[in-house]
Amino acid sequence: MAAQSIPIPPPNSNGKAPRWTQPVSFYGQSVFSKYYAQSICVFLLLIPFLVMPAQAQGGQGPIVGQPCRVGDYDATVDYFPEKTTVDDAALFSVRYEKNYKIVTSSAAGSSKVNTYVLTHCGTPAPDASLFANNTVFVTVPVTNAASIATTAVAFLEMLGKRSAIKAVDTEGLVSSPCVQYGLDQGEIIGFEDKNLNLRAEQFKSVDLIFSSFGAEPGTENKTVVTSEVSDPGPLNRAEWLEFYSTFFNLEAPAQKLTADINNNYNCFKKAANEQTTKPVIAWTSYVAPSSYNNNTASWTISGAPYKEIISTDAGAQFYNGTDSNTFTIAADFANALKDVDVIIDETMSGEDIESFYKNYELTASSPHKFIQNKAIFRQDGIVNPNDGRDWFAGAVVMNDAVLQDIVRTVHPEVLPADVPYNWIRNIAKGEVKKVLTSADCKTTDSSTPIPDRALVCATMKAGGNAGSKTVAGALTAVLGLVAIALTL
Ligand SMILES: *[C@@H]1O[C@H](CO)[C@@H](O)[C@H](O)[C@H]1NC(C)=O
Ligand SMILES: *[C@@H]1O[C@H](CO)[C@@H](O)[C@H](O)[C@H]1NC(C)=O
Ligand SMILES: *[C@@H]1O[C@H](CO)[C@@H](O)[C@H](O)[C@H]1NC(C)=O
Ligand SMILES: *[C@@H]1O[C@H](CO)[C@@H](O)[C@H](O)[C@H]1NC(C)=O
Numbered sequence: 302m303a304a305q306s307i308p309i310p311p312p313n314s315n316g317k318a319p320r321w322t323q324p325v326s327f328y329g330q331s332v333f334s335k336y337y338a339q340s341i342c343v344f345l346l347l348i349p350f351l352v353m354p355a356q357a358q359g360g361q362g363p364i365v366g367q368p369c370r371v372g373d374y375d376a377t378v379d380y381f382p383e384k385t386t387v388d389d390a391a392l393f394s395v396r397y398e399k400n401y402k403i404v405t406s407s408a409a410g411s412s413k414v415n416t417y418v419l420t421h422c423g424t425p426a427p428d429a430s431l432f433a434n435n436t437v438f439v440t441v442p443v444t445n446a447a448s449i450a451t452t453a454v455a456f457l458e459m460l461g462k463r464s465a466i467k468a469v470d471t472e473g474l475v476s477s478p479c480v481q482y483g484l485d486q487g488e489i490i491g492f493e494d495k496n497l498n499l500r501a502e503q504f505k506s507v508d509l510i511f512s513s514f515g516a517e518p519g520t521e522n523k524t525v526v527t528s529e530v531s532d533p534g535p536l537n538r539a540e541w542l543e544f545y546s547t548f549f550n551l552e553a554p555a556q557k558l559t560a561d562i563n564n565n566y567n568c569f570k571k572a573a574n575e576q577t578t579k580p581v582i583a584w585t586s587y588v589a590p591s592s593y594n595n596n597t598a599s600w601t602i603s604g605a606p607y608k609e610i611i612s613t614d615a616g617a618q619f620y621n622g623t624d625s626n627t628f629t630i631a632a633d634f635a636n637a638l639k640d641v642d643v644i645i646d647e648t649m650s651g652e653d654i655e656s657f658y659k660n661y662e663l664t665a666s667s668p669h670k671f672i673q674n675k676a677i678f679r680q681d682g683i684v685n686p687n688d689g690r691d692w693f694a695g696a697v698v699m700n701d702a703v704l705q706d707i708v709r710t711v712h713p714e715v716l717p718a719d720v721p722y723n724w725i726r727n728i729a730k731g732e733v734k735k736v737l738t739s740a741d742c743k744t745t746d747s748s749t750p751i752p753d754r755a756l757v758c759a760t761m762k763a764g765g766n767a768g769s770k771t772v773a774g775a776l777t778a779v780l781g782l783v784a785i786a787l788t789l
Pocket of ligand 3: 595
């Protein structure tokens, strides 16, 4: 049960394993993707310390899938009356036959396609010779699965399928309270990392393995490769709920969940983009000198499409550095940030504003707007006791809640007053991490879907941290229209 089995970057000065923060934008297989695996999870049901000013999104009842039909196989029957249609995601597909479905996945920028043939339980699988020889055959619904890429856990818990999670890797970084509880109770196995024979034995205990990094030797015929993190847009990522749903015959509820996320996302997007200002936002990070980078410190401004899309949708102007996005001289980096209003600091280590100043070689009196206006945020607002970040789990699926968090950084006036943060906390204002433990697991019913963290945008009452701003903004807009009308 070692906490970390994967290649991770070198330890930082605290001696703690650092956390890559880049994964939200990684492309292809890399060490960044490995980090994703670390942060299993989801939380929810923990809510005690969350005060929701508007009704929370989600709250759907028990999710019921299409039942397994055994006996009396009839080749003319459509065993999958509820079908999924892929609208936003670019990296998976689903096609239905009468009693089996063909699901594919691929990695961004790769021509390799992974094929899965999902046969309804109690009916005959199609002839394997009809498919590529690396096709993985699965009987659905699956009841006994493992998650190597721990992002999968968040998707499965949202579908109410925690009951199907029998094992996880990098369990020390799981953020889900109930999966932490399951690990504590021995109901869920943490994969062995050092003893590879034991690890191989453990793999035999599950029927299916969800992984972001390809199959480990011996598990080729039951590994499902997922790439939700590289599907380049917030709604693309959320739609991977539908990918996961195919393994459990949960297409109808998954479509509903995705539609709810999309609608809520688009409502936040609309409200934020009605604002007249477009604060400039940059997602930045610092990498300390080490043997991995020729002992050269560097500072980077991210240009990741995912971040650009969600920033723009939050009513911000996304800043990628324009001419250059990587710096080895702190002063050049500071100069590049001179017009930036809001920073999302993605540095692995450095939890508070003092570390931020140190890493960025800035001070409280630096003239930057993000410093003077206290607009410096980090993605570690929800973690487990080992600092395993839910940003790499729940935030990959609940993109309406992520957008809400980003709107909070640039247009708080759109949201209810004092709206709580989820993952994106303001270190300049001393907002603290919320640490989730197994004690936060409030139901041992493993079929209870975890709710989305987002507010219901349509019913929220905007008020913001300065309610008058909204009124003033509206007034400006009205006067603007009058002015235009007068000029015409
Ligand atoms: C699978 O097919 C590829 C070419 O299509 C071939 O190179 C490979 O040897 C085959 N593998 C097996 C195990 O049959
Ligand atoms: C997968 O391969 C193993 C041997 O490596 C075999 O025992 C098992 O039956 C195979 N499973 C499926 C579903 O083909
Ligand atoms: C590493 O740093 C040394 C000294 O600063 C320099 O001479 C060398 O070119 C650098 N190597 C690389 C690969 O950047
Ligand atoms: C920033 O984005 C613009 C527009 O997409 C692009 O032309 C430019 O090369 C990007 N800058 C960097 C440093 O990637």
